[in-house]
Each structure stands twice: as C-alpha cells, then as structure tokens.
Amino acid sequence: MSDAKREILHRVRAALGEARGTQVKIPRDYHYRLVGADVATRADVVALFSERLADSLATVRHVGADELGTAVAAALWGAGVRRLVVPADLPYGWLAELDGVQICADSAAAGVDALTEAAGVVTGCAVAIAQTCTIVLDGGRAQGRRALTLLPGYHLCVVHADQIVGSVPEAIERLDPYRPLTWISGAPAAARLEPGRTEGVRHGPRVLDVLVVDEAAPVRAG
Amino acid sequence: MNGMNGQSQGPAGEWPAAIRTAAAGTPAAAARFSVAAREALGDPRLRRDLRTATTEIRRRRAAATGEVDDWEHLRAAGQAIKDHTLLNLDTYLEEVDRSVTEAGATVHWARNAAEARDIVIGLVAATGQTEAVTMRSAAGAEIGLGEALGAAGIRVHGTESAELIERLERDRPAAGAAPAGDGAGELAAAARSSLSALFQTAKVGLSGANFIVADTGTVVVVESEGNGRMCGTLPQTLITVAGIEKIVPTWADLEVFLQLLPRAGAGERMTPYVSSWTGVTAGDGPGEFHLVLLDNGRTNALADEVGRAALRCIRCSACLDVCPVYERTGAGPYGPVYPGPIGAILTPQLRGVERPLEASLPYASTLCGACADVCPVRIDIPEILVRLRGQVIESRRRRPVPTPEMAMMRSAAWALGDAGRYETTLRQTARWARLLARGGRIRRLPGLLGKWTDARDLPAPPGQTFRAWWRARAAAAARVPRRPGPPPRAPG
Numbered sequence: 061m062s063d064a065k066r067e068i069l070h071r072v073r074a075a076l077g078e079a080r081g082t083q084v085k086i087p088r089d090y091h092y093r094l095v096g097a098d099v100a101t102r103a104d105v106v107a108l109f110s111e112r113l114a115d116s117l118a119t120v121r122h123v124g125a126d127e128l129g130t131a132v133a134a135a136l137w138g139a140g141v142r143r144l145v146v147p148a149d150l151p152y153g154w155l156a157e158l159d160g161v162q163i164c165a166d167s168a169a170a171g172v173d174a175l176t177e178a179a180g181v182v183t184g185c186a187v188a189i190a191q192t193c194t195i196v197l198d199g200g201r202a203q204g205r206r207a208l209t210l211l212p213g214y215h216l217c218v219v220h221a222d223q224i225v226g227s228v229p230e231a232i233e234r235l236d237p238y239r240p241l242t243w244i245s246g247a248p249a250a251a252r253l254e255p256g257r258t259e260g261v262r263h264g265p266r267v268l269d270v271l272v273v274d275e276a277a278p279v280r281a282g
Numbered sequence: 283m284n285g286m287n288g289q290s291q292g293p294a295g296e297w298p299a300a301i302r303t304a305a306a307g308t309p310a311a312a313a314r315f316s317v318a319a320r321e322a323l324g325d326p327r328l329r330r331d332l333r334t335a336t337t338e339i340r341r342r343r344a345a346a347t348g349e350v351d352d353w354e355h356l357r358a359a360g361q362a363i364k365d366h367t368l369l370n371l372d373t374y375l376e377e378v379d380r381s382v383t384e385a386g387a388t389v390h391w392a393r394n395a396a397e398a399r400d401i402v403i404g405l406v407a408a409t410g411q412t413e414a415v416t417m418r419s420a421a422g423a424e425i426g427l428g429e430a431l432g433a434a435g436i437r438v439h440g441t442e443s444a445e446l447i448e449r450l451e452r453d454r455p456a457a458g459a460a461p462a463g464d465g466a467g468e469l470a471a472a473a474r475s476s477l478s479a480l481f482q483t484a485k486v487g488l489s490g491a492n493f494i495v496a497d498t499g500t501v502v503v504v505e506s507e508g509n510g511r512m513c514g515t516l517p518q519t520l521i522t523v524a525g526i527e528k529i530v531p532t533w534a535d536l537e538v539f540l541q542l543l544p545r546a547g548a549g550e551r552m553t554p555y556v557s558s559w560t561g562v563t564a565g566d567g568p569g570e571f572h573l574v575l576l577d578n579g580r581t582n583a584l585a586d587e588v589g590r591a592a593l594r595c596i597r598c599s600a601c602l603d604v605c606p607v608y609e610r611t612g613a614g615p616y617g618p619v620y621p622g623p624i625g626a627i628l629t630p631q632l633r634g635v636e637r638p639l640e641a642s643l644p645y646a647s648t649l650c651g652a653c654a655d656v657c658p659v660r661i662d663i664p665e666i667l668v669r670l671r672g673q674v675i676e677s678r679r680r681r682p683v684p685t686p687e688m689a690m691m692r693s694a695a696w697a698l699g700d701a702g703r704y705e706t707t708l709r710q711t712a713r714w715a716r717l718l719a720r721g722g723r724i725r726r727l728p729g730l731l732g733k734w735t736d737a738r739d740l741p742a743p744p745g746q747t748f749r750a751w752w753r754a755r756a757a758a759a760a761r762v763p764r765r766p767g768p769p770p771r772a773p774g
Contacts, residue, residue, distance in 0.1 A: 064391035065379070068526065068577045072372045075585035081373075084366035090355040090538070112551075168565035172482050172516060192544075192552035205566035206515040206557075210508070211482075228552075229537035237498040237533045238385070240563050242511065243556035263481075263508030264555070 094191055094226035105226045109190035109219075110272060116193055116246025118268040125273055129157035132182060132216065135269050136161055139214050141180035147204030150182065154202075154218065166208050175207055180214035181265070186241075188224045189231045193246045195219065195270070196231060198239040206240055215265035220273045244268070314642040318615035332612055336603045342549025343600060343656070350545070359538045361660040364594035367496075367529055368584060374496045374529045375575070381499030385561025387571040392523075395425035398576050402427060402488070402521055403434045405572050409519050411485045413437045417509035419490020420597055421523045421576055424619050427488070438488070439480050487513035487568065491524035492596065493539060494573070497532045500560045501573065504543055504553045511557050520568040525576050527593040539596060546658035547598035579632030588669050592627045594659040601653035601663060607646055616643065623653040627666040635674045644670035686730050705749065712743040 073080055099105055113120040123131040132154050136144065141161065148165045155163060164174060175181075184202030185195045195217055197203045202218070209215055225231050235241060246268070312318065322328055347353050367374055379389050390405075392398035406414055414431065416422065416438050431438045489510055493502040501522055503510035514520055530539060544553040562571050584590045602608045602622030613621035617639045619629040626643040635641045644667045653663040678685055684692065697707040718724045719742030727735045734740070746754075 062391055064393050064397060067393055068391055068575070068581065069372050069375060071577065071581035072375065072526075072584060075581045075590075076369060076371070077585075079369055079587065082366075082369040084362050084369060086362040086366060087355065087358050090352040090359055090541075091350075095351075176482065189552070194552050199563065199566050206511070207567075210511055210515055228541050229534075232534060232537040232540070237495065237500045237558065238560045240560075240566055241556070241558045243552065245550070245552035245554055245556075263512050 090229075091227065092229045099190075099226060102221075105190045106221050106224050106272065106274075108226070109188060109193070109224045112190065112193035113246060113270055118246045118270055120270045120272060122272045122274055128218065128271065128273055129153055129155070131271050132218070133157040133159065133161075135216050135271065136180060136182075139180060139216075139267060139269065141214050143177065143179045144182065145175055145178035145180075145208065145212060146182050147202055147208060149204075150184070150202050154182065166204050168205055172207055172211060175211040178212045180216065181208055181212040182216045182218070183209055184218050184220075185223060186239075187231045187234050188219045189228060190224055190226050192228060194231070195244050195268075196235060197242045197244070198236060200239065206242055209242065209244075210264050213265055214267045214269075216269045216271065218271045218273060224272075312617040312639040314638045315615050315617075315646040316642060318617075318639075319611040319646075322611045322614055328612055329610060332609055336609045339549060339603045343546065343603070344549075346545040346549040346551060350541070353545075356538055356541050357658055357660050360542045360596075360658055361594060363530060363535050363538060364596075364659050365591075367531055368527070368590055368593055370531075371526065371529070371584065374531060375526060377496040378494055378499065378529055378573075378575070381496065382494075382501075382561065382573050383499075385499040387499070387561045387573055390572060390574045392574055392576045392578070394578050395576075398425045398523060398574055398578065399427060399430040401574050402523065403431060403436065405519070405521050406431065406436050406486050407434070409486055409570075411436075411519075413439065413484060414486040414488055415439045415481055415484040415513055415517065416488035417490065417503075417505065417513045419488075419523065420620065421490045421525055422488065425523070425576065425578065426618075427523065439484070481512045481516045484517050486519045486521070487517035489513045489520065489522045491522050491528055491573075492543065493530050493536065494524055494528045495531075495533050495536065496529050498560055500533065500558050502536065502556065502558045504540070504547075504556050506548070506554050508555050511555055514557055514559060515567050518568055519570040519572070521572045521574065523574045523576055525578070526580055527595075542658035543596050543598050546600040546656065579634075582634070583628070583631035586631065586669075589627070589631050589666050591661050592624065592631060592663075592666055594661055595624050595628065596659060597624075598658055600656040600658065601661075604652040604656050606648060606650060606652070611646075616646070623647060623663045623667075624661070627661075627663055627670060630670050630673075635670065635677050641674045641677070644668075644674055705747075708747055708749075712745075712747065715740075715743050716745070718742075 094105065094108075099108055110120050110122065121131060121135070136158065143162045143164070144155075144158075145164045145166050146155065148167055150165075164178060166174065181204075183197065183204060186198035186200055186203065187196045188194065189196070197206075197209060199205060203209075225234060244264070350356070382389050390401045392401055412435060414436055416428070418440065422428065428438050428440070489503060491501045492504045494500070495502070501524070503514065505511075530536065540552070540556065544550045547553065559567065559571070562569060580593060583593055597620075599622065601624050602613075605623050608616075608622045616622065616625040617629055619625060619632060626646050630640040630643050633640050635644075647664070647667050649664045649667060651664050654661065654665075657663065675688070678688060697703050715724060718727070722742050724740040724742055725735060726732055727740065
C-alpha cells in the first residue's frame with residue numbers, strides 16, 4: 061500500500077470518527093418506470109421516443125424490418141454520404157440496397173485515419189431511452205468501437221423498437237457497466253436557438269438520423 | 283471576459299465556460315471577496331450577460347425539474363446515497379481501488395495538489411510524449427494541472443471549442459468584429475476541424491470525472507461538448523483526476539444521479555453526452571488508464587459533521603444560477619477553487635479559513651436560501667455558511683489584538699451577563715442615542731458604527747425601556763383594585 065493511500069484512508073477514518081460505518085437508509089421511492097396514462101403501453105413508449113427525437117435536432121423514421129435496407133439507402137442518399145464506414149459485424153441486410161456508396165468495414169487495427177475519411181457511419185444501438193431522448197451505444201453487436209461514431213460527420217442509428225425503454229432506471233438495469241458506454245441525447249431544438257451567446261461546437265457527428273424498426277428484431281444487440 | 287457562452291454547457295466535470303476561465307486566471311493568494319467583487323461589479327457588460335444567462339438557465343431548470351413528478355424523491359435518494367457514501371468513504375475507497383485495478387487500470391492516490399500534479403507529470407513523462415489533450419475539469423483547475431504540465435515542458439491543449447471560437451473571433455480583423463450567421467458558422471467549422479486534427483494525433487488524454495462507481499470500477503463523464511468523449515477515446519493513454527468524493531456505491535445508483543445532474547445542471551432531460559468506461563477495453567479506446575484519487579482538503583471537510591454535506595455536491599452549478607450574489611459578481615471573486623454558493627462553503631473547508639479570501643467567502647451571501655432550494659442533493663448551504671462564519675470568528679480569537687467586532691461582542695457579553703449591568707447599559711445607551719436623534723431618527727452613528735448608518739437610518743429608542751414601563755404598570759395595578767375585563771367581543 062502506498063504511503064499516500066494509507067494516509068488518505070487514515071485521514072478519512074479519523075475525520076469520520078464514531079460516525080464511520082453508519083448505514084444511511086436510502087429512500088428509493090422514485091419512479092422506476094414512466095407513469096401516466098399516455099405511456100401505459102409499449103407502443104406509447106416508442107411513440108414518446110420518436111416524438112422527443114423529432115423535437116430535437118435528429119430526424120426519425122419508422123420502418124418495418126423488411127424495409128430497413130431501403131430506408132438505410134434512402135437516408136444515406138438524402139445525407140449525400142458517398143463514403144461509409146460500418147462496424148465489421150453490421151448485419152449485411154442493412155446495406156443490401158446501397159448503390160454507389162463506398163463501404164469500409166472498420167477494424168481496431170485501422171487506426172483513426174480511416175474513420176475521418178468516411179463521411180458517415182451506420183450502427184445499431186444497445187438501448188434507447190424515450191423520456192430523455194437518448195441512444196446508448198455499448199460497443200456490442202453492430203456498434204463497433206467508440207471512435208467509429210465520434211469522427212464521421214453523419215451518423216445513422218438503427219433502433220429496434222424492443223431496445224427502447226421508458227426511463228433512465230430501466231436503461232441502467234439493461235446496460236452492462238463493464239462495456240464502454242456512450243449516451244447520446246438530443247437537445248431540444250428550441251434550446252439551441254438563442255441570441256447573444258457563442259454556441260460551442262459539439263464533437264461527434266453533426267447530423268444524427270434514427271431509423272426505428274417497428275417489428276421485433278431477430279437479434280438483440282448487446 | 284469570456285461572456286456567458288458556457289452557461290448552458292451544463293454539468294460535467296466542467297464548470298460553465300465563464301466560470302472556468304475566471305477560475306483558471308485567479309492567482310493563489312487572492313483578495314477578499316468584497317474587494318475582488320468591485321471589479322466585476324464595475325463591468326456593466328458582464329453584469330448584463332450574467333443576468334441574461336442566469337435568467338434563461340433558471341427558466342430551463344424550472345421546466346426540466348418540474349416535468350418529472352418524482353423530483354423530490356430523486357433529491358432525497360441522491361442526498362441519502364451521497365451521505366451513505368461519505369460515512370463509509372474508507373470502505374468505498376478501498377472498493378474503488380480494487381475494482382478499478384481489476385478492470386485493468388492503475389489507481390494513484392494524491393494527498394494534495396502538488397502530489398497530484400507530480401503523479402500526472404510522471405505518468406505523461408513515462409509515455410515519452412510532450413503533448414496532451416484535456417477536457418476542462420474542476421479537479422484539474424483546482425490543482426493547477428495545466429500550468430504545472432506546461433512548466434514541466436508538456437504542452438496541454440485545451441479542447442473547449444467555444445473558447446477557441448472566441449479566440450478566433452478576437453483575432454479577426456476589426457471589420458468583421460460583429461459575426462453574424464454565416465461568419466459564426468465558419469468559425470465553428472474552423473474550430474471543429476482544428477480540434478479534431480489535434481485529437482487524432484494526441485497520444486495522452488486528461489479528464490475529470492463526474493462519478494466513480496465503486497462496485498464496478500466504472501468512471502462516468504457527463505458533458506455537453508464531447509471533449510470527454512474525444513479525450514477518453516482517441517488517445518493511447520488516459521489519465522483521470524477525480525476527488526475522493528465522486529464515488530457512488532453501485533452502478534444502480536447512477537439511475538438517480540443521471541436524472542438529477544442533467545435536469546438540475548443545464549435544465550436538460552439528459553446531458554448531450556454521457557460516457558462511461560471500466561478499466562480498458564481491447565480494441566476500443568485507450569490501452570492504458572490511470573485514475574488519480576485526490577484528497578486535497580476533502581478529508582478536512584469530512585471531519586465537520588455539518589460541513590461534510592458540501593461533499594455531496596455533484597457540481598451541477600444550479601446554486602450559482604439562482605444566487606443573487608453570483609448573478610452580480612460572476613465567478614472571479616470566489617477565487618481559484620469553486621465559484622458560487624457551493625464554492626463559498628467548499629473553498630473555506632478545503633483550504634481553511636485563515637487567509638483573507640477563504641475567511642471572506644462565508645460572508646459572500648445574503649443567506650436567502652435559494653441555493654438550498656434548488657440543490658439536487660439538498661445541501662443546506664446557508665446552514666454551512668453560518669457555521670463557517672462561526673469558524674472564521676473562532677479563528678480570529680487567537681489574534682493578539684481583537685477585531686473591532688470582537689471587542690464589541692466582548693463588551694456586549696459583559697453587559698448582558700448580569701441584570702444590573704444590563705439595565706444600566708440599556709438606560710445609558712438609550713439616553714445617548716436620543717441625544718443623537720433628530721426627528722425621531724438617527725442618521726449617523728459615531729465611529730465604526732457609522733458604517734451601519736451609511737445605508738440606513740436608525741429609529742431613536744423610546745424614552746422609557748420596556749422593563750421600566752412594565753414596572754410602572756405593575757405598580758399602578760397594585761394601587762387600583764383589579765376588575766374583571768369586558769367580555770370578549772363577538773367576531774363580525
């Protein structure tokens with residue numbers, strides 16, 4: 061044990077004195093799930109997610125599982141992405157309808173240069189939170205390493221409806237803390253339109269498009 | 283001044299930009315709050331910017347905390363989790379040490395700022411690099427990390443784009459001094475690409491932390507701009523400096539704090555970026571991760587059973603935006619550690635109340651209590667301020683020459699300690715005070731007492747004290763036989 065560690069622990073114990081080890085009862089009577097008649101069903105939660113997302117800077121579209129390939133192609137065409145980077149384990153079907161887009165499968169060995177050359181990235185996600193309008197990536201299936209969704213300017217994220225939860229506590233329960241997590245949340249568009257203030261630029265993609273796949277997906281990410 | 287761009291940049295291990303800049307530039311031997319505040323008060327533009335920004339953020343926060351009907355339950359849970367952690371801090375520190383190490387990272391312990399700086403300098407030197415990128419962190423500013431690394435020959439690149447944009451704006455020819463629309467957009471793009479290039483070549487990243495989860499060894503950064511994402515993802519080596527009070531016991535506890543911090547901080551449902559990592563992950567992000575746990579006075583604060591509540595703080599900055607003092611002075615006068623009401627109770631506890639700035643901070647408040655009302659972990663800031671005022675007075679007892687206030691208080695204690703002395707003093711004081719009065723009001727008290735009447739009149743005391751009146755009344759009652767009073771009057 062280092063001297064500093066020993067001394068800090070000693071200071072802490074001395075500072076607490078007799079209070080040390082007191083167990084404080086933690087009142088956990090906050091809501092674990094969303095409450096209210098308007099979020100009573102799964103469909104309501106999914107609708108809330110889409111509604112809040114559409115309110116933010118992201119655009120959101122609902123597609124059926126069989127339309128996903130077409131929707132991905134349309135979104136990339138709309139964003140003008142000609143050079144695409146994707147996680148190596150992205151389901152092949154997602155990109156089946158692409159035409160005239162150069163696709164590069166990412167690998168950790170490739171460094172970051174390959175990522176900056178790409179105009180856009182397509183990924184899945186681990187969990188999405190309706191109440192806070194959040195998408196969480198955990199580096200699991202169809203998500204790739206963190207740098208992948210940090211450097212390209214355009215991010216198309218595919219969210220399966222069964223990945224959407226209502227509240228933050230539900231998301232915390234689903235997520236694996238041992239994975240590197242990135243939570244991305246849209247700020248309400250109105251909040252960003254104020255005069256008289258220098259708007260800091262965010263790092264990360266400038267444009268986020270979201271496709272919500274309505275039917276239960278065959279594979280769950282994570 | 284850096285204006286107000288940062289106010290909505292929100293929580294994170296970062297303070298809003300205006301605050302950060304001010305904090306970084308303040309020298310260690312700082313002046314008393316009231317002296318330092320004069321400069322800020324004399325700057326009308328700063329005051330206007332502060333008012334605009336704090337008004338807007340208060341509106342947003344009220345909306346964000348009002349829309350969830352379990353907000354008070356979340357606050358109570360947040361308070362209890364932090365209290366529990368602090369009262370078991372030794373246990374949780376050892377658990378963090380174990381879990382972070384098991385996840386493949388190295389834990390370092392720093393008793394004070396100098397030790398923390400040396401550890402970081404040593405770690406950067408060991409990589410053979412002479413450059414590093416950093417996100418702004420309160421802990422980094424507190425220990426003066428940037429300056430120390432610079433002095434050690436390591437170039438540190440700050441990565442806040444808002445600051446870079448303002449620098450670019452200043453450097454532009456005067457003709458373009460009022461950027462609007464497209465001009466600002468160009469600058470933003472320039473800032474973005476220049477920072478992006480910097481990140482891709484940097485091999486060492488520095489960060490702060492908002493939470494350290496004891497049971498899993500997970501470090502969490504909550505931020506608006508993505509600097510933490512960049513620093514935590516692209517470099518090969520990541521060094522995080524965090525105070526020992528950042529610990530939460532379990533992963534599930536984040537379900538409380540990831541609701542409290544975004545809503546109380548910037549009035550958002552969720553902060554734009556939340557990143558968490560547990561040790562290192564093969565093929566994703568840094569290959570080497572160091573966590574520096576910083577004491578630097580926190581155990582002093584922990585020793586005070588009331589004052590230790592200040593260590594619950596999750597650095598949301600809500601108390602700053604509601605504070606009528608902060609709204610007029612900004613961050614600068616609060617000195618180099620933390621600004622606002624929370625700074626006024628943290629700084630004196632971390633650094634002691636012997637020096638002028640630290641001794642003046644507990645008085646930099648009207649005790650209106652707005653800060654305690656908004657605090658997401660329910661820190662009773664006014665209570666701690668009053669307690670610290672007591673400590674400031676106590677520390678002055680040891681001085682050979684008493685302060686005028688203390689001399690006055692001692693005379694008062696003497697006079698009030700005995701009924702006879704009290705009555706005599708009261709009679710004498712009232713007589714002299716009535717001599718000073720004109721038209722029932724005293725406009726100017728003599729000597730040092732005159733400071734009190736600088737801003738207000740004092741009503742003249744009545745000719746007769748209450749005790750004298752009471753005695754006279756009792757004597758009169760003894761002479762006149764007692765009669766029953768009139769029956770109580772019916773209402774209406």
